[in-house]
Amino acid sequence: MHAIVIREPGGTDVLEWTEVPDPAPGPGEVLVDVAASAVNRADVMQRRGFYPPPDGAPPYPGLEASGTVAAVGADVTGWRPGDRVCALLAGGGYAERVAVPAGQLLPVPAGVDLVDAAALPEVACTVWSNVFQIARLAEGERFLVHGGGSGIGTMAIQLAKAYGATVACTVGSAAKGERCRGLGADQVINYREDDFVEHGPFDVILDHLGASYLARNIAALNADGRIAILGMQGGAKAELDLLALMAKRGSVSATGLRARPLDQKAAIVSAVREHVWPLLESGRVRPVVDRRIPMAGAAAAHRVMEDGGHVGKIVLTV
Structure with missing residues (x-):
């Protein structure tokens, strides 16, 4: 697969769309074919060398993604290949595929576009x-x-x-x-x-x-x-x-969210599904997407983030 690799800490020119090994879902994980990710301030900090991913997380930036379930690991219930999902990540969203703990998956809300759903999990x-x-x-x-x-x-x-x-x-x-x-x-x-x-x-x-x-x-x-x-x-x-x-x-x-234990993240995701997802499905709350940029152009997306003129989320599309 391809992913955005940070060659070394620095400016936006260190982001490179390149071929990397495919991830495989471990026990309790789900493999997702990524349709989109979204840019967060934490990604900019990681690119600059100030916010490394937690132990065990993919080295690529990206704290959220949307896409389609490709495979499920051992001990996973409730998800199957073909499900449209979005996910809270500790990293790895800027890629064509990502392995996600099953407790951090959410269904794409009814009425929300699959790509726009990438703008939801982290916020x-x-x-x-x-x-x-x-x-x-x-x-x-x-x-x-x-x-x-x-x-x-x-x-x-x-x-x-x-x-x-x-x-x-x-x-x-x-x-x-x-x-x-x-x-x-x-x-x-x-x-x-x-x-x-x-x-x-x-x-x-x-x-x-x-x-x-x-x-x-x-x-x-x-x-x-x-x-x-x-x-x-x-x-x-x-x-x-x-x-x-x-x-x-x-x-x-x-508080921070990225480095929390898996059980805490799963509890938050469960509460969001219960209390926030009905508001999205009714249209009372909606994802706010400023623009979509191809993931290979992540450097341009980071420049938009740093310029600060955007409203809502910047989404990266695969």
Whole structure:
């Protein structure tokens, strides 16, 4: 098969579409013929040499994929060749085939295109686990997601709205703001012109900036509020004002998805199938795809990601 290989850490020119050995499904795994994958910030970090895959994961980037089941390994039930699926991966999505733990497979939702389904697993699992399982967003609460036009942001807006929250988001342009309003955002805050703290307090804040936003997130928090951090684009180290946090009885969580144990990932995927998939099949929530790019052109897709002008997901097609 062919896959995108990272020749060495560096810029987009180190991504190479080349022939590699075919994977084989081990016990408890399913082999998927990939139709599409999607680009995530973690892929860019891996390309630069800052985010190596966990032990045992394929060396190729790609944290999600969609396609058709080609074969099943020993001890696998519930899946058979020909099933249309999408999958949460620890790596290997930028390839023509990938072996997936059966617990990380999801059926393609009814009414969703097979290629567009590649844009769902990572964002759906990340948002559900952080916003609903950890931060416990409830109906009637105020929710803020930073980067509303991102893949995470577009999913978080839709899910929070579907579950009855009042939704705010930060964006970097008026055009992105309009797209977010179309997805259900009640309030759009242009971070280039306005301070989100002044629009608080918020019960739950979903943040990908990390260190640079920590103090302001606490300032914007409501009493008993919860901050869920899932990225460090603004740095990894910050001083935590415990007095300010304790005064609000607030909490801060910081999680990743890629390196979680298989049983935890399977539990998250199961919850997403139960709570998110019906919303996709009813049309209340949808994948937001900015553009499709052939997988051999992954370098161009990474440049789009790094330029930051996209809304939603960038999908790579086989």
